[in-house]
Structure formats: C-alpha cells, structure tokens
Amino acid sequence: MxxxxxxxxxxxxxxxxxxxxxxxxxxxxxxxxxxxxxxFARQSNLxxxxxxxxxxxxxxxxxxxxxxxxxxxxxxxxxxxxPQWWQFGAAVAATAVVTWMAAVEFQRPAPDQLLAEExxxxxxRAVLTSHVADVATSDQHTVKPWLSSKLDFSPPVTxxxxxxxxxxxxxxxxxxxxxxxxxxxxHRQHLISxxxxxxxxxxxxxxxxxxxxxxxxxxxxxxxxMTYWAISDLNGNxxxxxxxxxxxxK
Amino acid sequence: xxxxxxxxxxxxxxxxxxxxxxxxSKAKRFEQLFVAHLDSAYDLARWLTRDERNAExxxxxxxxxxxxxxxxxxxxxxxxxxxxxxxxxxxxxLRKNQFQALNVPxxxxxxxxVPLEFDGGNPVDELLQQxxxxxxxxxxxxxxxxxxxxxxxxxELEDLSYKEIAAVADIPLGTVMxxxxxxxxxxxxxxxxxxxxx
Numbered sequence: 001m002x003x004x005x006x007x008x009x010x011x012x013x014x015x016x017x018x019x020x021x022x023x024x025x026x027x028x029x030x031x032x033x034x035x036x037x038x039x040f041a042r043q044s045n046l047x048x049x050x051x052x053x054x055x056x057x058x059x060x061x062x063x064x065x066x067x068x069x070x071x072x073x074x075x076x077x078x079x080x081x082x083p084q085w086w087q088f089g090a091a092v093a094a095t096a097v098v099t100w101m102a103a104v105e106f107q108r109p110a111p112d113q114l115l116a117e118e119x120x121x122x123x124x125r126a127v128l129t130s131h132v133a134d135v136a137t138s139d140q141h142t143v144k145p146w147l148s149s150k151l152d153f154s155p156p157v158t159x160x161x162x163x164x165x166x167x168x169x170x171x172x173x174x175x176x177x178x179x180x181x182x183x184x185x186x187h188r189q190h191l192i193s194x195x196x197x198x199x200x201x202x203x204x205x206x207x208x209x210x211x212x213x214x215x216x217x218x219x220x221x222x223x224x225x226m227t228y229w230a231i232s233d234l235n236g237n238x239x240x241x242x243x244x245x246x247x248x249x250k
Numbered sequence: 251x252x253x254x255x256x257x258x259x260x261x262x263x264x265x266x267x268x269x270x271x272x273x274x275s276k277a278k279r280f281e282q283l284f285v286a287h288l289d290s291a292y293d294l295a296r297w298l299t300r301d302e303r304n305a306e307x308x309x310x311x312x313x314x315x316x317x318x319x320x321x322x323x324x325x326x327x328x329x330x331x332x333x334x335x336x337x338x339x340x341x342x343x344l345r346k347n348q349f350q351a352l353n354v355p356x357x358x359x360x361x362x363x364v365p366l367e368f369d370g371g372n373p374v375d376e377l378l379q380q381x382x383x384x385x386x387x388x389x390x391x392x393x394x395x396x397x398x399x400x401x402x403x404x405x406e407l408e409d410l411s412y413k414e415i416a417a418v419a420d421i422p423l424g425t426v427m428x429x430x431x432x433x434x435x436x437x438x439x440x441x442x443x444x445x446x447x448x
Contacts, residue, residue: 043434051407057305063292064288068285121282128285214329215287
C-alpha cells in the first residue's frame with residue numbers, strides 16, 4: 001500500500017474497523033513513514049479531544065416519567081365487564097394462562113441466558129434511577145468493607161483510575177436468587193456495572209466470553225470461585241480492556 | 251343471527267374496554283427496551299437540535315413513535331432502533347418548522363478536488379492547553395452541518411460501530427466512513443481557525 005491507500009484507510013484504522021491484515025499493514029507503514037504517522041497523530045489527538053471534552057447531554061429529570069405518562073393510560077383502568085361477559089372473560093383468561101404455561105415450558109431459555117436478562121435489568125435499573133452506588137466513593141478501602149459487611153462474601157474491589165476506569169462506588173443487587181455485589185465504574189461517559197458473587201459450583205470455571213444484547217455489551221467469566229458479569233453500553237473492545245484491567249489488578 | 255351479531259358487538263366492546271395484559275406487557279417491554287436508552291436518545295436530539303426544549307420535544311415524539319411501532323421491533327439492538335427514530339423525528343421536525351435547507355454537498359468524496367484529509371499542523375494539542383478548551387471543542391461540533399454532527403455524536407459520544415451508524419443514519423457503510431473523515435477534517439479546519447484567532 002502506498003501513502004494514498006494508507007491515508008484513505010486511516011479513519012477506519014482509528015475507529016478499529018479494519019481487519020487484522022490491514023491493521024498489520026498500516027502498523028508497518030506508520031512505523032516507517034513520518035508523514036502518515038503525523039496524519040494519524042492529528043486524527044487520534046482530535047478523537048481524544050472530542051471524547052474528553054464534548055458534553056454528553058443526559059436526559060433531564062422528569063423526561064422519562066413524562067414519556068411514560070404519554071404511552072400509558074392516565075389512570076389505571078378497571079375491568080368493567082358486563083355481567084354476562086364475566087364468564088367469557090374467565091374462559092379467555094384460562095385459555096391464555098394454559099397457552100402461556102405451555103409457551104414457557106417450551107421456550108425456557110438456558111440458565112445463563114436468564115441470568116443475562118437479570119444482569120441487564122439490574123444495570124438498566126441503576127441507570128434509570130440514577131442510583132449507581134449505595135456507597136459512592138472511589139476509595140476501594142471504603143467500598144470493600146461496606147460490601148463485605150452487607151454480604152456473606154468479600155468481593156475483590158480495585159479502583160482502576162490508572163487504567164482509565166475510575167471506581168464510582170458499590171451497591172447491592174439481587175441476582176440469581178441471592179444478594180450480590182455491584183461495582184460501578186466509569187469510562188468516559190459510559191457506566192460499567194460489574195456484578196460479583198461466589199460461584200455456586202466452586203469447581204466450575206468459565207473462560208471470559210461476551211455478547212451484546214439490547215444495545216449493551218455483556219462479559220461473563222469466573223475466577224477463583226467467583227462469578228463475574230460486566231455490562232455497559234461501552235463497545236465490546238473497551239469493555240474487554242476493562243475486564244482485563246480488573247482481572248489483572250485484583 | 252341476532253345473537254351472533256350481538257355476540258360480535260359485545261366481543262368488540264369487550265376488547266375495547268379491557269385494559270388487557272397486552273397493553274401492560276407492551277408498556278413493560280417499552281420500558282426495558284427504550285426508556286433505558288433515554289440518555290442516548292436525548293444526547294443525539296440535543297446535539298441535532300442544539301436546544302434543550304426542542305431536544306425534549308423530539309425525544310418525546312420519537313418515543314411515542316417507538317411505542318406505536320413497538321410490535322414491529324424484532325431486532326436485538328434497541329438503542330440503534332431508538333436512535334434511528336430520534337434522527338428521523340428530528341428531520342421531520344426540521345422540515346415542519348421550515349428551518350433553513352440542509353447544506354450538505356451531494357458528493358461526499360470530495361469532488362471539489364479537496365482531499366478528505368486535513369493537512370495543516372496539529373491544532374488540537376495547543377487548544378487543549380487553553381482554559382476554555384471544552385467550550386471551543388463543543389463549539390466546533392455545534393457549527394458542523396447536521397449530517398456531519400450526527401456521525402461524530404454517534405461515533406465519539408455514543409460509541410457506535412460503522413455498521414450501527416449506517417443503520418441509524420440510513421446510509422451505506424462506505425458513506426459512514428467518508429462522512430466521518432470529512433467531519434473530522436472540518437473540525438480540524440475549524441479548530442485551526444479558532445487557534446489562529448486566539
């Protein structure tokens with residue numbers, strides 16, 4: 001590739017949208033070509049400035065409830081069946097219940113998948129209510145004892161400001177039928193929730209794997225008898241960076 | 251016959267009256283899928299309209315549309331879907347309010363012979379040293395035409411991939427890349443100018 005090719009690929013290189021072969025070719029070229037590496041520095045400086053300085057406008061308080069009140073009826077409507085339709089209604093309901101039970105039977109998702117739904121709901125709840133921490137401090141020596149005093153285990157808590165993921169605090173949540181620790185971290189404008197609890201089956205070990213759902217990226221792994229779920233609307237690569245920073249600092 | 255007709259009529263009113271599991275589960279699904287991404291929706295609307303009140307109006311309208319078409323959503327990326335609706339709502343709102351025509355060159359590949367890349371020093375580092383760097387950089391994005399502003403917001407603030415941006419802005423992948431490149435070049439030019447004025 002000559003300089004013109006390289007320059008045309010720089011934006012995608014910067015955005016991590018290139019395949020490995022192209023990335024390697026550009027890496028080699030940038031190491032050797034001053035002009036192209038200056039062009040890349042300009043672009044990546046701009047990117048950093050934008051990400052650090054641009055204002056992320058959060059939805060004002062009250063907007064969510066205004067929208068809710070618009071999409072749902074103003075007052076709870078009561079069932080007002082005419083007497084002769086009472087039985088008809090009951091029959092419909094009974095059929096619906098039977099159908100629903102059958103559907104649940106046949107479509108029961110894998111346990112991990114159910115858990116993933118719970119994890120997403122837990123994170124979304126924290127974001128929606130703007131309640132990301134019961135104990136809001138970046139001091140790991142405050143967060144850890146607080147969580148340990150409320151739980152029957154002691155979750156590893158590390159501030160990762162050095163790696164670009166400052167600790168915002170800790171909170172309690174209830175997942176997988178037990179109280180769990182939820183650590184809140186931030187990366188740029190993005191909130192990361194890390195849920196931690198002791199693995200039921202201490203011998204089970206799961207390597208790190210990730211998937212995305214409903215606009216969130218989710219990572220799950222186990223380590224030394226603990227199970228971990230990290231979730232954020234951050235992109236998959238940076239969430240992985242976070243998980244690795246956490247795992248190696250712990 | 252009369253009974254059948256009465257039955258049909260009653261059945262109809264029954265459905266009309268019943269609050270229905272449907273309605274409630276729809277509200278719940280709406281909550282999980284979309285209200286959770288309200289910050290993203292508002293951020294995009296706020297950057298597009300450049301105004302708080304108008305941003306709220308656009309987001310409210312977009313959410314009503316999302317709710318209306320909720321049954322049609324089968325994908326797994328609710329955030330992208332909602333952002334696409336916010337964007338469409340914004341352009342509809344813009345037309346309705348007869349704001350100035352969007353000033354976007356048709357050919358994004360630089361038919362004017364100007365390369366897509368900025369080539370004049372490194373204005374950003376020096377700007378960052380200044381006290382009002384935040385204001386200058388926010389101002390630089392605000393003055394970009396909407397088509398360029400939105401791809402920067404989607405990429406740098408919402409952290410979407412090219413594929414997701416293509417879905418939100420309803421443009422091909424190649425256009426996402428060239429539009430981003432052009433937007434960055436315009437930003438650098440503007441910041442360069444600002445630096446010289448300071």
